[in-house]
Amino acid sequence: MNVCIKADQLTVRFSQEPILDHLSFEVPEGMIFGLLGPSGAGKTTLIKVLTGQLCQKEGKAELFGKDTRSLTAAEHGKIGAMLDNCGLYERLSVYENLSFYADIYRVSRRGIPDILKSVGLYEARKTAVSKLSKGMKNRLSLARALMNHAKLLFLDEPTSGLDPVTTREIHGILTEERKKGTTVFLTTHNMFEAESICDYVILLHRGNIIERGRPADICRKYDHLNKLHITLTDDTELTLDNNSASASAIKEYLEQDRIRSIHSSEPTLETAFIELTGKGLQ
Amino acid sequence: MKNIIAIFKKQIRDTLRNKTVLIQFLMFPAMTLIMNHTVRIPDMPQNFFVNLFAAMYIGMAPLTSIAAVISEEKEKNTLRVLILSNVKSYEYLLGIGSYVWLACMAGSMVICISGHYDWKTGLIFMGIMAVGILISLLIGAVIGIGSRTQMMATSITVPVMMIFSFLPMLSLFNGTVAKIARFAYSEQISRMLGSINSFELTAERIGVIGANIFIAALVFAATFRKCDLS
Numbered sequence: 001m002n003v004c005i006k007a008d009q010l011t012v013r014f015s016q017e018p019i020l021d022h023l024s025f026e027v028p029e030g031m032i033f034g035l036l037g038p039s040g041a042g043k044t045t046l047i048k049v050l051t052g053q054l055c056q057k058e059g060k061a062e063l064f065g066k067d068t069r070s071l072t073a074a075e076h077g078k079i080g081a082m083l084d085n086c087g088l089y090e091r092l093s094v095y096e097n098l099s100f101y102a103d104i105y106r107v108s109r110r111g112i113p114d115i116l117k118s119v120g121l122y123e124a125r126k127t128a129v130s131k132l133s134k135g136m137k138n139r140l141s142l143a144r145a146l147m148n149h150a151k152l153l154f155l156d157e158p159t160s161g162l163d164p165v166t167t168r169e170i171h172g173i174l175t176e177e178r179k180k181g182t183t184v185f186l187t188t189h190n191m192f193e194a195e196s197i198c199d200y201v202i203l204l205h206r207g208n209i210i211e212r213g214r215p216a217d218i219c220r221k222y223d224h225l226n227k228l229h230i231t232l233t234d235d236t237e238l239t240l241d242n243n244s245a246s247a248s249a250i251k252e253y254l255e256q257d258r259i260r261s262i263h264s265s266e267p268t269l270e271t272a273f274i275e276l277t278g279k280g281l282q
Numbered sequence: 283m284k285n286i287i288a289i290f291k292k293q294i295r296d297t298l299r300n301k302t303v304l305i306q307f308l309m310f311p312a313m314t315l316i317m318n319h320t321v322r323i324p325d326m327p328q329n330f331f332v333n334l335f336a337a338m339y340i341g342m343a344p345l346t347s348i349a350a351v352i353s354e355e356k357e358k359n360t361l362r363v364l365i366l367s368n369v370k371s372y373e374y375l376l377g378i379g380s381y382v383w384l385a386c387m388a389g390s391m392v393i394c395i396s397g398h399y400d401w402k403t404g405l406i407f408m409g410i411m412a413v414g415i416l417i418s419l420l421i422g423a424v425i426g427i428g429s430r431t432q433m434m435a436t437s438i439t440v441p442v443m444m445i446f447s448f449l450p451m452l453s454l455f456n457g458t459v460a461k462i463a464r465f466a467y468s469e470q471i472s473r474m475l476g477s478i479n480s481f482e483l484t485a486e487r488i489g490v491i492g493a494n495i496f497i498a499a500l501v502f503a504a505t506f507r508k509c510d511l512s
Binding site: 051052053073076077079081083086087088089090091092096100101103104105106128144 | 284285287288291292295296299300358359360362363364365366367368369
């Protein structure tokens with residue numbers, strides 16, 4: 001499988017302070033790659049470097065095998081981006097925003113209705129962007145990123161602050177894009193998002209990669225955090241390790257008919273992150 | 283070239299819905315039409331309001347509108363997305379600049395028509411306006427590029443615009459101001475418009491306007507290098 005993004009010892013410093021500290025990773029083509037970390041971890045800075053908006057002085061960053069500092073028009077044409085701040089023209093309508101970018105990307109305007117239908121904005125095509133909700137603006141921003149049939153999509157917090165329905169719709173669109181062979185590089189601090197749609201994630205903390213792998217593998221790695229929460233009939237609450245050592249105690253409670261409920265709490269990316277850093281992702 | 287045209291067309295649509303910028307383009311041409319045809323004062327010089335408002339238009343409309351457009355695009359992140367979409371900084375500036383220049387030239391045309399000039403004098407009038415608008419565009423672009431937000435751009439634009447647009451009027455009433463104002467392009471343009479029927483390019487006029495263009499271009503180049511839009 002071809003490598004779409006490659007970072008090798010990538011370091012970015014602001015006033016000598018490392019914002020990204022010797023990051024090395026590769027993103028193969030056709031996967032949804034998640035960059036998970038709390039605010040200030042360096043996620044947006046990494047997107048800026050990878051899209052050529054910020055030039056690093058140390059290490060390498062490559063897109064499609066070319067240094068991000070010298071991307072040509074052809075390479076830019078393969079990239080679609082949905083940034084943290086929408087960057088839409090508020091006074092123009094939904095359709096006018098996309099038709100402007102169709103001209104910029106040199107693609108036909110005839111495809112705009114289909115793209116608008118795919119993100120559920122066709123009915124609002126004549127509405128000024130200033131009158132759209134945040135979720136609609138995010139979907140329009142995603143539509144714009146999809147306009148040039150990009151091979152690589154950079155999405156910075158694509159579902160931040162959105163309701164569950166819109167979030168699910170955006171996840172559906174991203175999954176469809178993956179099926180078409182598009183590589184998606186998304187940043188998020190939402191562990192459920194990372195677990196549900198990402199093929200591979202890296203956990204970023206203060207500019208360092210502290211964990212990487214498939215979400216399920218990472219969770220499995222921290223299986224020692226798997227606990228059983230038992231509530232007894234006399235309202236006593238117990239927390240036991242989810243392993244064979246707890247079996248006899250549970251058996252005893254069952255025989256005495258004292259268990260009201262048993263819940264297991266499997267490790268998530270968030271619990272893994274907390275285990276590694278002592279802090280939450282939010 | 284396609285990017286420049288796309289930005290130009292986008293800006294037309296955007297301006298038609300942006301009252302703040304639209305009023306800059308329309309206010310002085312409308313005022314000239316109204317005042318020139320309704321106000322009659324004894325011993326008033328010929329085309330008094332045309333000359334006065336034309337000079338004010340040059341100092342105000344291009345400067346404030348281009349600064350507002352660029353700073354808004356910076357503040358609202360639309361410029362960042364454009365640059366990311368492989369639009370070069372110079373393409374963006376040419377697209378926006380050519381739009382503001384042409385819009386101001388259209389306004390100047392209205393002012394020119396109000397003056398009832400013959401076609402030759404009209405051409406000279408439009409030529410003078412074209413040069414003045416260009417200098418104001420450079421100054422406005424410097425402010426827009428150097429400002430991070432619209433608020434910041436406005437706070438710089440207002441005093442600069444007041445100086446250049448009101449100097450020609452103030453110099454009519456005060457000799458000391460007139461002595462200083464002669465070094466400003468707007469004052470020289472006002473004087474040229476005032477004597478447009480016996481138009482001549484003196485060394486002073488060429489020198490002052492040339493120096494103003496040179497300084498504005500120099501500051502523009504320095505600001506563009508320092509605060510590169512990309």
